[in-house]
Amino acid sequence: MQEPPQSLAAALETACLTATLESISDAVLMLDHSWKIRYMNGNAERLLQVQRSEVMGKNVWTVFPEAVDGPYYRAYHQAVETNSAVAFEEHYAPLNLWTEIRAYPSAEGVTIYFRDISERKAIEAQIHNMAFYDKLTGLPNRQLLLDRAGDALSQGRLGAMLFIDLDNFKNINDTRGHDKGDILLQMVGDRLNAAVRSCDTVARFGGDEFIVLLEDLGPTEEAVAKAAQEVAAKIIHAFVAPFVIEGVDQYSTPSIGVTLFNGSCGTVDEVLKRADLAMYQAKAAGRNNVSFFDPAMQARVSARAALEADMRRALVNDEFVLYYQPLMNMDGTMAGTEALVRWKHPQRGLVSPAEFIPVAEDSNLILPLGRWVMHEACRQLAQWANDKRTAKLAMAVNVSAQQFHRPDFVEQVLEVLAATGARADKLRLEMTESLLLKDIEGTVEKMQRLRAAGITFALDDFGTGYSSLSYLHRLPLDQLKIDRSFIWAAVKEDSGAAIVRIIVALGKALNMSVVAEGVETLEQLNFVIAEGCQSYQGYLFSKPLPEPELLTLIAGL
Incomplete structure (x- = not known):
């Protein structure tokens, strides 16, 4: 008996292979080296929810774009590149099914076997849920x-x-x-x-x-x-x-x-x-x-909670007051004051800001407290404008990061000025470096709007934060305040003196006035005068004072 022609043998082999692939329970997909689909059995049609007649000859990644760059894509490429079978399990999101995949390379391309394991995965998940x-x-x-x-x-x-x-x-x-x-x-x-x-x-x-x-x-x-x-x-x-x-x-x-x-x-x-x-x-x-x-931790937490509750009550009962620290020119005249909040607690007396300001920052009470400070400072500023002893004084008010980054901060400040009648050109807002680093573009925009109204700005505690010339030259600042730690170190250490000289030179180069904070001795005062600071604050001249005592001090100048 003669052997069948080669073409007939190949056809018979293909027919047998096709019949086998159609009878197995797995879904089968065959791709050529160009990733084009050259065969798909009936189970693959049902599992992948596509028609063979519509996808034959098309690139598999065009037919299933959601699989690109996923584990399927990587596994197929791995099978080709390593010329070895690759098996894995993956959730196929579009159809919400779990599949077990085996990819085999061949001379013609890659053959992929799919098996729906969703039921098995559901049972595994159920067992996991029961266990955990x-x-x-x-x-x-x-x-x-x-x-x-x-x-x-x-x-x-x-x-x-x-x-x-x-x-x-x-x-x-x-x-x-x-x-x-x-x-x-x-x-x-x-x-x-x-x-x-x-x-x-x-x-x-x-x-x-x-x-x-x-x-x-x-x-x-x-x-x-x-x-x-x-x-x-x-x-x-x-x-x-x-x-x-x-x-x-x-x-x-x-x-x-x-x-x-x-x-x-x-x-x-x-x-x-x-x-x-x-x-x-x-x-x-x-x-x-x-x-x-921990009893000690309990005591600290309880004390903090009590302090926060007391602060909420204090805001309602108007227990906060402003003290004013003079800002002195080097010729002995007073340039202005800095408004500093104090808390007159009914039982504890005067509570240090070092104790309650951090709690205010953490609890967001800094927002109502900051609004009160701004309003009270501007009210006082407007009142001083009618007294020849204080009419020329400027008022500096500290602004927290939470306050400044509120979307309506500019409007709040302008409304307070309008309500109190205070002069904008006598109000100076003091901010720290950490405040300025967040959202630099938005910060500059807010500062420019306020400056257009006449308000000036000071950078407080300069040198203790994240000083950067990349942002400093962009900000509409009028004043640099050298942190007290550098003033104290300047008369004791060469490095401290050098830092002060650098800050003074930087301020002058940027057309800003420079204030020395924390001046407590004549030696410190003589040093900052010699280095070119225009003004200073500190206990050498006066500690922060309530308004009546400040007026008495001014009368004696």
């Missing part, structure tokens, strides 16, 4: 919490753990039934998630106990403690509104124990024990409360 997530609330369970806390400790990360127990939860189960208690637990989980960041872990630890794991809160223990206190306060507030269960208001409160952790604080169990102990301290203190494990 609470069935009732959908929150991470004890095991997942322990894993994440263990990772944080092993990597030495600084964070906080909040142990939360619902007060009197047993009464809810006893009076309304366990099904209503379960609904409450689900609603508690929702409120806890809403009170924290998406990167934080809220876990149901068991029963009516929840754990919140907080990371990346700040670089220091104080910063982490402050942030943890704020989160705990948000959680307490989140429980104020009733939980409405089947039309009935149900009230519940949390007792929260807080402990900080880092890589040197022991095991996860030890951290949990500390948080648990702190939680029982919160219950002992009357429930619906927050307690820190």
